[in-house]
Amino acid sequence: xxxxxxxxxxxxxxxxxxxxxxxxxxxxxxxxxxxxxxxxxxxxxxxxxxxxxxxxxxxxxxxxxxxxxxxxxxxxxxxxxxxxxxxxxxxxxxxxxxxxxxxxxxxxxxxxxxxxxxxxxxxxxxxxxxxxxxxxxxxxxxxxxxxxxxxxxxxxxxxxxxxxxxxxxxxxxxxxxxxxxxxxxxxxxxxxxxxxxxxxxxxxxxxxxxxxxxxx
Numbered sequence: 001x002x003x004x005x006x007x008x009x010x011x012x013x014x015x016x017x018x019x020x021x022x023x024x025x026x027x028x029x030x031x032x033x034x035x036x037x038x039x040x041x042x043x044x045x046x047x048x049x050x051x052x053x054x055x056x057x058x059x060x061x062x063x064x065x066x067x068x069x070x071x072x073x074x075x076x077x078x079x080x081x082x083x084x085x086x087x088x089x090x091x092x093x094x095x096x097x098x099x100x101x102x103x104x105x106x107x108x109x110x111x112x113x114x115x116x117x118x119x120x121x122x123x124x125x126x127x128x129x130x131x132x133x134x135x136x137x138x139x140x141x142x143x144x145x146x147x148x149x150x151x152x153x154x155x156x157x158x159x160x161x162x163x164x165x166x167x168x169x170x171x172x173x174x175x176x177x178x179x180x181x182x183x184x185x186x187x188x189x190x191x192x193x194x195x196x197x198x199x200x201x202x203x204x205x206x207x208x209x210x211x212x213x214x215x216x
Contacts, residue, residue: 004038004099004143005215013182018212020186024193025208030156030200031136032192033128034185035214039099039144040118043106050095050105055087099144111145118142119149128210129153135200136210137192139185141172148172159199168192 009017021032063080095101119140123129128136134155141148150165168188175184 005036008036008141008143009182009215014213014215016182017185017189020189021212022208024189024197025202027202028193028197028200029133029135029203030193030196031128031131031208031210032139032189032196033126033136033210033212033214034139034141034189035122035126035216036141036143037118037122037216038142040111040142040147041114043102043110043114043144045110046102046105046107047092047095050102051088051092053105054091055084058087059083103144103146106145111147115140115142115145115147115149119151122214123151123153126211126214131155131210133200135196137196139168139172139188139192141176141185146173146176148176156196156199160195164195 017034021034024032059080062083063076066083067076067079095105119138122140123136123138126138128138128151130136131153134153137150137152137156139148139150148169150168152160152162152165168191171191172181172184172188175181175187178184
């Protein structure tokens with residue numbers, strides 16, 4: 001079964017993005033790395049909260065019906081407990097399996113925190129900080145949360161205001177909402193490449209130091 005990240009872009013679209021990154025990097029010494037991950041975190045708390053929120057009221061509603069079938073009191077606590085445990089297990093499995101359902105119970109504050117942490121971690125694990133001129137830039141896309149984060153190395157931040165990348169984030173986010181993710185990512189890569197080549201023109205003997213696209 002394919003992960004969310006693998007479903008996000010077809011192989012042809014991945015090839016298109018990879019080729020475009022190569023083309024843009026022929027015009028700049030900067031390194032552009034689009035990265036797509038299924039989720040920034042597993043969010044176990046969201047699964048627990050979601051299963052509880054769904055199972056509790058449904059157990060209360062079903063308790064009189066089930067109690068009546070067994071000629072028990074309509075407020076029998078053991079029937080409620082049995083129903084709650086059963087429904088909790090069912091909803092836990094459903095929320096764990098279906099990302100759209102888990103998304104309903106995500107905390108916005110936690111999502112922002114996890115996205116930032118995952119992007120920073122990926123920046124280092126994928127060695128974007130090791131470029132010769134400290135001019136690597138990560139386009140981090142997390143599918144479950146439908147969030148985009150752009151993280152540039154120190155050399156870029158010294159010359160370009162990091163707030164400038166918000167337009168790139170908005171461009172990709174809107175494209176994802178409209179199911180034009182490949183087109184939006186490509187447009188973002190072109191815009192980033194055009195910006196970088198002004199400050200980091202291509203150099204002699206320039207080499208491709210990083211991946212052109214990462215799917216996790």
